Amino acid sequence: MTGRVLVDEATRLRFAPHVRFKFDERRERWVVLAPERMLVPDEIAVEVLQRCTGEARVVDIVDEFTTKFEAPREEIASDVIAVLQDLADKGVLVP
């Protein structure tokens, strides 16, 4: 049994095997297809997910977003980690 992944700024995440993140041409939006589950991430979550390739650390994503969205770093970090923790708990993302 593997334990729960606790996401912090040092974590690197990628999609779990058999989870697909794809652009749905028919509905013109991004979707996450997972076992008996379909998620429709909002715009910010899409931006986060596009960086979950197993290379970027959470800290890299937070730094990039802090510049990009011109928002306080603390706020961005807490939002990004919340989104990622939720998806890791759902088994969508893995280290």
Added chain:
Amino acid sequence: MSVPPPFAMLAEVTHRCPMRCVYCSNPLALEPASRELDTDTWRRVLSEAADLGVLQVHFSGGEPMARKDLVALIDHAAREGLYTNLITSAVLLDEERMARLADAGLEHVQISFQDTDAAEGERIGGLADAHRRKLAAAGYVTRAGLPLTVNAVVQRYNASRVAAFIDLAVELGAGRLEVANVQYYGWGLLNRAALMPTREQLDQMTAVVEAARERLAGILTIDYVIPDYYARMPKACMGGWARQFLNVDPAGRVLPCHAATTIPGMMFETVHDRNLADIWQHSAAFNRFRGTAWMPEPCASCEYREVDWGGCRCQALALTGDAAATDPVCHKSPHHREILAMAEAEGLSATGTFVYRGLRERAEVRRVCKPLEARRHV
């Protein structure tokens, strides 16, 4: 106005099944093998589903593995970009077939368990040696690198073993567990009085599930489906009639849900009549209960009408005799108190005789159905 496309298709590729589960939600009049769609027709249907906007296909039945062409169908679905899911009893699964399914592009397997106790599970499922085969099959799934869901079908006789089901799911390496109380359709409806748990059993399992969800966060996802006769609000059955799902039955009938054929006076088109997109958009059956315009009171003015979409049409039919009635498990339904009292009485009753699922002659189905019809106008 164009109707948004469905997200998922339930492909009921066969009604054949080596198991004879007493809670099965398939219709009492099961389709024989001779009426099943052939491989090429299923391939065409899968392609039409992908064109329509379907993203996930759930291969189900009956036991989908009873079809010799299942690998070919999953291969075709995967080539169409569809996310494929196998919903199985797993008693026909072996290591070699698992490898071929995985190679074909299968993404996920859901295995049903009737109990954690082998003998009791086999009594409910009506098949000897089933439990051992399921345990072995779970290993084939995880060794093939596929995600596994354990579907624990809960009723009065195993309600006290929900904690054991949770341990079993963790032990088998499942990422997901469905604690799925029996929903009363088809054979399950027929056997309802023998299956209904008590209110006390329900409260106990709810506490077990809630504690386990917290303890196993990030390790095991637990989906929990209650016997909704005990609910205050109805389930949003199928996410609302003709909103998210379509179902193709073994004979090719295109249905808004897998129990819809129980509704009298409804004509369901088949995949031979016109393509899925036309049926989805324009068929009378799909439009009959789509949206909110069909709703009676108290649904029509209810603030939750676009949350639960009036509940379940087949349940409204089974319990009130009228498919267009408010789902009587809703506390706003005039039938709610009677239904709740009936569930409580059945939960406490000692009825222990089952009718096992199986192919029956029409005359026999009518005979088997008789007590059911007598209960319709409660």
